[in-house]
Amino acid sequence: MHLVIVAGARPNFMKVAPIIKEIKKRAGVGYSLIHTGQHYDKEMSNQFFDELGIPEPNVNLGAGGGSQAEQTAAIMIGFEKYITNSELFIDCVIVVGDVTSTLACTIVAKKLNIKVAHVEGGIRSGDMTMPEEINRMVTDSISDYFFTTSRIANENLSKSGVSKERVFFVGNTMIDTLLSNLEKLKQPAIWKNEGLKNKKYVVLTMHRPSNVDDGSQFKLLIELIINHLESTKIIFPVHPRTKKVLDELNINSDNLIISRPLGYLEFNYLVKNAMAVITDSGGITEEATVLGIPCITLRNSTERPETCDVGTNELAGTDTNKIIVLLDRLKSGKWKKGGIPELWDGKTAERIIDNLESVLK
Known part of the structure; x- marks a missing residue:
């Protein structure tokens, strides 16, 4: 065969x-x-x-x-x-x-x-x-x-x-890969360079055209997250197509840390040790669920409902009020525990x- x-x-x-x-x-x-x-x-x-x-x-x-x-x-x-x-x-x-x-x-x-x-x-x-x-x-x-x-x-x-x-x-073959590489996860240089500490920072990823192509919408979301997380460091590995838009927005904040795209082992090291993940990626919600990391998804729907029904994921869309409610829940330590989807x-x-x-x- x-x-x-x-x-x-x-x-x-x-x-x-x-x-x-x-x-x-x-x-x-x-x-x-x-x-x-x-x-x-x-x-x-x-x-x-x-x-x-x-x-x-x-x-x-x-x-x-x-x-x-x-x-x-x-x-x-x-x-x-x-x-x-x-x-x-x-x-x-x-x-x-x-x-x-x-x-x-x-x-x-x-x-x-x-x-x-x-x-x-x-x-x-x-x-x-x-x-x-x-x-x-x-x-x-x-x-x-x-x-x-x-x-x-x-x-x-x-x-x-x-x-x-x-x-x-x-x-889920994505989870096969994650589980087989847990012992190989690699601390990225940004960990020491930015003085990151376990469960004291948030990982942010955004690349969906609906979120990043409109500069004003992109800026609104970024500034909302920055302001509401206050002094919590936000690590943002930036997708190449997203960086072009981000460079034009002139967002300046001490707690927003822009990173180059990271490899698989480095990125998942950050996810595994994060306080939470904020993303518009479907795949990352799966990894966060298995790692037990709170996850806020900046989309109105998901093709992976099991990450919400069983796992640690919550849909926020671009509803600013809902994002704030979820960020407050995150900061208060009252996030749902979540479990591992079947198989x-x-x-x-x-x-x-x-x-x-x-x-x-």
Whole structure:
């Protein structure tokens, strides 16, 4: 059995690492790793391969940059050339998550009559303004097999007409990666440089266009958080596209500490030791939940409701009153305890390969 695994953006790398590790344990299972190049900055890409022990990809399609349409087209063209020129019989293409690469490679594979397995299938935010939501829906509409992170995702797929025998509730590969790297987390230089102390600072991440592209909205959110947290240090590793907007806002505050993008091991060291996380990222809410760290999400909806229903996450959206209420709860130490969602146990990749060996035999 030969599998083609697609990775293109930062979240993908964390999801494919345990799958590759598991495949290497199996006799008779081979794989090729395709890096689409969607994230082409070294700090957003190569560093994650190095830290997570992901082998060099068989090919890098170099499809970074450009508009979403241009990037989708470049990935499709590059992936089609790779597949059609391959001398291997490909049993299945594995796509993960909901980025442009996920959608583009799924379309190519299906048009070439190759089966597709979607890891993290069935999740929905209900927000059609998010490009990721379009990617999820289209990918799920044509994939063959679905590996889900929650029973809610199973229900979403069932409602869209996917038969139960094609859906496998396996857990979360992001958590496989987190749990296997807890002992390797690395203290970043910013820890000593800024005199950070355990549970005495907050980690902030923002990159969603709805939050950062409008400078006035972005500034309102940042200043609200700064002012309400008073003297608490706020560590803000800034995504490249966010930094362009942030540089124009001239926000000056002693407790806002701007950082370069951090690698996986350094970033999760900060999360693990933080008082709380404030974010608009779905993936970080999963990691915060498993680490038991209070999390405020600056979005009106989430495709990961289990982080709210079971975990430590709370949705605030951009409602200033709600953000203030949640910040007050955080400062008073009255945050909910939270628990670990079902099957988020570090064995998801094992279950994925078990099921693929069964359906593809």
